Amino acid sequence: MKYALISGFADEIAGDVDTQFRVLGKLGIGYFEPRGIDGKNIANLTDEEVERLKGKMKACGIKASSIGSPIGKVKLEEDFEGHFRQFQRVVEIAGQLGAKYIRMFSFYHEGGAEWTEGERAEVLSRLGRMIAYAAERDVVLLHENEKDIYGDTAERCADLMEELGCGHFRAVFDPANFVQCGQDTWEAFEKLKGHIAYLHIKDALLADGRVVPAGVGDGNVERILRSLLEKGYDGFLSLEPHLGSFDGLKDLELDDKMLNLPPGGEGTFTLAFQALEGILERIL
Template sequence: MENFKILKNCIISGFADEIDKSVDNQIALLKELEISHVEFRSGDGKGIAEFTIEEAKSVKEKLDQNRIMISALGSPIGKIEILDDFEPHFQVFQHVCELAKIMGTDRIRMFSFYLPEEGEPAQYRDEVLRRMKMMVEYAAAEKLILLHENEKGIYGDNAVRCLDLMKEFYGPAFQCTFDFANFIQCRQETLEAYEMLKPYISYIHVKDAVWEDGMVVPAGMGDGHVAEILERLDRDGYQGFLSLEPHLTDFAGFKGLEQIASVSGRSDGAAAFCQAHAALIGLLENVR
């Protein structure tokens, strides 16, 4: 049952650094679950943007030896304040682009800058677009794809501003990552977001959340309409990655998972990842 391809040509990936800091331990559980891709965000105590070229080559060799490919780099690009100096961050971005090529992926997860709590997002739009334009043009020249993730507190946190960015930059070098839980935490209804953004979506982050308090829960247990949107993705012909991002260790019911055979005796991170995977598989089994 490799990658459980129910949504046509979809492939399961995930943030394996939630399993463990150790790349070796990440690989071991991915292989056990028959997951052949990883959205690489960090490993062995370093975030991806901190990796040297040689370190990236070493991790790529280890992944290759275990037949695990990289679906995207889970980079922190765009996760700075809009009022911070952009030039040093752009240099980090250029380094991440080089790392992506070394690690065998053309996809880089990114964000659209944190905004001050005071003021309206519209007053920062021009600066957001200026910075985004620089990065999109650079990515296009390098034949890379920037995957914008909706995230609480950034310019593109809700569907309206995500759509604004897509209308400005969508194309071979700039596309949309859809994150259910992040939308819920921004008080954005996910079905509405999906219908607004579906022409631009090329990557999915699988985590769910509860509307009342934003608590992240296994897929299908929250208010993200994950099952219904998976069905719409299937109907609309989505072909891409479903990337697990568990964030479950703070879930109030997490300790109860110890009773489940697949997670019993594992570390919290490994158990949470197994539960997130099982929840997604359960939903996919019911997709038409």
């Protein structure tokens, strides 16, 4: 039995969409999570560029599972109005590409690991405004647990979901990111499982934070997948390999854990896909 809803960040294959789609087709993957598109971030595409991307998607039989946006991946101290306008543009692009979901984050700050009540309140206020806008346009914001943002630990992710969780604000569960924050991923899963609408397939080692193929690290990927699928999960499994460097990686990471990797590409993406396939074969 094949799992139908496999997607991935195809910019880890190559910067150009033609190569991305060629490899996705070769692997039998019918979805992608657009992030890097021909050297530009998805949020920065013009209408003309979006139309050109739509044409290539249609020609190759590829659909967008979620927009891999950078929304919320800025500091609280930065101007929010400009960022909100970028968010509105991302919502527009999601509509143009037929994507129901938009991946997003919950802001960095200057204060290190500790967050004040005032900062928490500001995060909730900003997210609440974006959720209301998403609800008006019938898209779903997916919060990703990411290193160094407010929602990096399971406790703070749960806080966001308890305060704001709804049909238009759900969770992306990324095991590797929790590992890199020193979190027990099974405990995190237990806290968040009622809010998970989307999964990033990425694993890492607790010892040094190094990303490894799914099932090889300390992310409990197979155990979590098994639990979700046995309970009827039918959402996307999105490959985010991070097994090699790729264009735009340096713009995604604040620290240097991921910046000394050998070049990635079709080989590392295929390895990540094969690791997921192996897990699914054991489960299904």
